[in-house]
Amino acid sequence: MEQVKKKPMKETLTIKTSHVFPPDANHLGTLFGGKLMAYIDDVASIAAIKLARNPVVTASTDSVDFIKPIKIGDSVTLEAIVTWTGNTSMEVFVKVIAEQLLTGKKAVAALSFLTFVALGEDGKPTVIPEVFPETDEEKWLHQTASRRAAHRKSRKQESKDLVAFFSHNFN
Numbered sequence: 001m002e003q004v005k006k007k008p009m010k011e012t013l014t015i016k017t018s019h020v021f022p023p024d025a026n027h028l029g030t031l032f033g034g035k036l037m038a039y040i041d042d043v044a045s046i047a048a049i050k051l052a053r054n055p056v057v058t059a060s061t062d063s064v065d066f067i068k069p070i071k072i073g074d075s076v077t078l079e080a081i082v083t084w085t086g087n088t089s090m091e092v093f094v095k096v097i098a099e100q101l102l103t104g105k106k107a108v109a110a111l112s113f114l115t116f117v118a119l120g121e122d123g124k125p126t127v128i129p130e131v132f133p134e135t136d137e138e139k140w141l142h143q144t145a146s147r148r149a150a151h152r153k154s155r156k157q158e159s160k161d162l163v164a165f166f167s168h169n170f171n
């Protein structure tokens, strides 16, 4: 089967809405950060698979900015979209919106960028299609991605150095 070379970013758009209930909250009565991070990884991985149509793994959570607390009783909506592709890796952006359900008041509660890698049948990284933007928001995310990719590259080298440093006890 011939592989699709380019897909519109919107084909990867993935949206998840949940009600915030007491078991999801911390001692302050707001959504527990670890729970939100699990939601982010879940929705972002689905967006990544929609592009790759192969299994993916999270290579890194590049950033998670918690901007506003989300209270019990609010809804939380996550929108994930693939913004940029390398050869086998892709950047996914996740926007988290909290809504006070009784008033309809909405706010951006968190923002996150993650990197996923697609795996082929041999379990090794495999080539993925490129994405292209259409809306103004998509264009901004796509155009600014190369700057974030450069930052990731230097952080990956730092991470390799850290792994080498902390692995010396195992040798």
Ligand SMILES: CC(=O)SCCNC(=O)CCNC(=O)[C@H](O)C(C)(C)COP(=O)(O)OP(=O)(O)OC[C@H]1O[C@@H](n2cnc3c(N)ncnc32)[C@H](O)[C@@H]1OP(=O)(O)O
Pocket (backbone or CB within 6 Å): 041, 045, 056, 057, 058, 059, 060, 085, 086, 087, 088, 089, 090, 115, 117, 125, 152, 156, 159
């Ligand atoms: C959805 C889930 O819950 S998955 C579970 C959590 N995740 C995991 O267990 C993943 C564990 N890590 C791995 O399996 C490996 O490190 C992999 C597959 C991510 C990368 O394997 P590597 O052997 O390093 O592959 P390789 O060096 O060829 O890199 C492949 C691509 O990943 C990118 N990459 C690898 N590590 C990182 C990183 N830390 N951050 C960003 N990009 C990375 C590379 O830049 C490369 O991108 P490109 O092909 O677009 O140029």
